[in-house]
Amino acid sequence: MRIELNGRVHELADGTTVAGLITSVTGSARGSAAVIDGEVVPRSAWSEVALREGQSVELITAVQGG
Amino acid sequence: MTDRFVIAGIELSSRLILGTGGAPSLRVIDQTLTASGAAMCTVAMRRVDTSTDGSILDVIDRHGVRILPNTAGCRTAREAVQTAQLAREALETDWVKLEVVADERTLLPDPIELLDAAQTLVAQGFHVLPYTNDDPVLARRLQQAGCVAVMPLGSPIGTGLGIGNPHNIELIVSEATVPVILDAGIGTASDAALAMELGCDAVLLASAVTRAQDPVAMAESMALAVRAGHLARNAGRIPKRFHAQASSPTEGMAVL
Numbered sequence: 633m634r635i636e637l638n639g640r641v642h643e644l645a646d647g648t649t650v651a652g653l654i655t656s657v658t659g660s661a662r663g664s665a666a667v668i669d670g671e672v673v674p675r676s677a678w679s680e681v682a683l684r685e686g687q688s689v690e691l692i693t694a695v696q697g698g
Numbered sequence: 699m700t701d702r703f704v705i706a707g708i709e710l711s712s713r714l715i716l717g718t719g720g721a722p723s724l725r726v727i728d729q730t731l732t733a734s735g736a737a738m739c740t741v742a743m744r745r746v747d748t749s750t751d752g753s754i755l756d757v758i759d760r761h762g763v764r765i766l767p768n769t770a771g772c773r774t775a776r777e778a779v780q781t782a783q784l785a786r787e788a789l790e791t792d793w794v795k796l797e798v799v800a801d802e803r804t805l806l807p808d809p810i811e812l813l814d815a816a817q818t819l820v821a822q823g824f825h826v827l828p829y830t831n832d833d834p835v836l837a838r839r840l841q842q843a844g845c846v847a848v849m850p851l852g853s854p855i856g857t858g859l860g861i862g863n864p865h866n867i868e869l870i871v872s873e874a875t876v877p878v879i880l881d882a883g884i885g886t887a888s889d890a891a892l893a894m895e896l897g898c899d900a901v902l903l904a905s906a907v908t909r910a911q912d913p914v915a916m917a918e919s920m921a922l923a924v925r926a927g928h929l930a931r932n933a934g935r936i937p938k939r940f941h942a943q944a945s946s947p948t949e950g951m952a953v954l
Binding site for chain 2: 639647662665691693694695696
């Protein structure tokens, strides 16, 4: 299936969870978080929430900043 | 120095808080964290970029300093609240440096959106450290909203203009019930020392160090300045006088 990840089309296996997406993209569960269709997904729900076709995901992490 | 610097029940071992923005590399951040002795540093939250090598978090973890995510770039309370929520999930901290700026040219805080966001975040259990104007009334309102510190600017972000209105900073300090952290506008060590002499509990700075010609040396100078200013504040400076007052005795002068 396809989702929009940080503004770009991204291919995913059906049933991929938020936890799966985060570790596959960043290599770690540390330091990242996701917004799906405008809603922040709590860390406690990452392994339960499965992504669906067409969803818009913002995946963010910590970067240098004042 | 026996007095302690405590925010929301957490004691910090340094009164210098380092922003990591503007550093030319992670290596420089690594070195400035060492040189500054900072116990807390800020980060921003942005889209994951898999093309970059290394993570700021690895550097911060190595130093064991507390991480303070910010909401830099947010222009509305809604954006800032959501960014804080993301930071909480990403970094597993409910501390947030709340920034809601009005425009790109001045980067001045938008007081209406800032207070709105602070109230919402406090209600959601966040420990909010707001970057605010040097406005004693707004600082008071942010404290009433439940913020755990207030962080007035000395001058706009990145300008290095120092403390434009020291009287207002003193006013904020004089009625503060939470720590006051001078945030933004520091250009050089004397600005940081002045902030502490005015009674601020700490100084948060980024560009002054990260964009200095020698960031590591400047980080060390800021650590010394913050400590010197704090010592001077506690030592109690002499009152300013209009006329001179001799320090040598006036009695016992030889008749020449």
